Amino acid sequence: MKKGVLMVNLGSPDSPNPKDVKKYLDEFLMDERVIDLPYILRAILVKGIVLNTRPKKSAEAYGKIWWDEGSPLIVLSERLQEKIDAFTSVPIALAMRYGSMSIEEGMQELHDKGVDEVLLIPLYPQFAMATTETIQVLAEEIRQEKYPHMSFTHMPPFYNHPDYIRVLSESIRESLEGKDYEHLLFSYHGVPKRHIRKSDITKSHCKMDGKCCSTPSPAHEFCYSHQCKEVTRLVGEYLEMEEGTYSTTFQSRLGFDPWLTPYTDRTIEKMGLGGTKKMAIATPAFVSDCLETLEEIAMEGEEIFHEVGGEEFHVIPCLNDREDWVKVLSRWIDEWAMSEVTA
Known part of the structure; x- marks a missing residue:
């Protein structure tokens, strides 16, 4: 089996434009693991209230932090991926739970490289329903529907590593x-x-x-x-x-x-x-x-x-693409890649 890695972060609107922000918030807030209300109540809250009031304010906030290269979260995640890719011997794909760069696209990228054993890394130190769990659940749904030959190893939360x-x-x-x-x-x-x-x-x-x-x-x-x-x-x-x-x-x-x-x-x-x-x-x-x-x-x-x-x-800045953080993640990946048993 050929191994590969799918790193997944939160995601971002395509731009700080209110239209793009509204589209992103719709996908994000309608996730039942983010707002865990019955669908009807969630839809009333999100589509009936939040999406009619919040996109403009959120777009202004995104506009304050937007970089020339794009969303800071996306740019920093891509830098992290590129550096890890240079340190490791297995294919590394990057995806986002919401917005563009979908998990399905990330899995397709690995599939095109012949990968059938995937280390799924939610880029969150701690476990939460609205972060780690929603990534794992969606990735498994996509795997069963479109990539049944693939197998997953889930990296556990690393908060205390x-x-x-x-x-x-x-x-x-x-x-x-x-x-x-x-x-x-x-x-x-x-x-x-x-x-x-x-x-x-x-x-x-x-x-x-x-x-x-x-x-x-x-x-x-x-x-x-x-x-x-x-x-x-x-x-x-x-x-x-x-x-x-x-x-x-x-x-x-x-x-x-x-x-x-x-x-x-x-x-x-x-x-x-x-x-x-x-x-x-x-x-x-x-x-x-x-x-x-x-x-x-x-x-x-x-x-x-x-x-x-x-x-x-x-x-204090997040870890972003610090060299010591890159080396730690790369070592974790290589240790998994060299193991013979899939968890």
């Missing part, structure tokens, strides 16, 4: 070198609390009480909340940070349902009002900078901080 923690920690250390800051905020993309409960394979562990995430359980294999907090803890240990000088928050909530807390924007505001003058922020739910990091954090977050008296606001 020592290599990942080392690279993430060193990227934070380098970014903050020579900078004076009082607090480091680890901001993760938010999800509704019900997603955490739905992903609980024990059906009893997740109580959302602030204790279950630190209590050992099989549920942690699929618990986004636990995995985010574990990244913060492990990086804090690696960098030998003092307790109280760093914390975990969640951003990008939508609607009125309870989402994971504390919220990033409110925490930034609270810290500024509380007298914090210098803060830094990392976004370890993403491996590539995107709208949520470049606009929501680096622009909106900084504006909030300055409005309430903060002075210095340093945003």
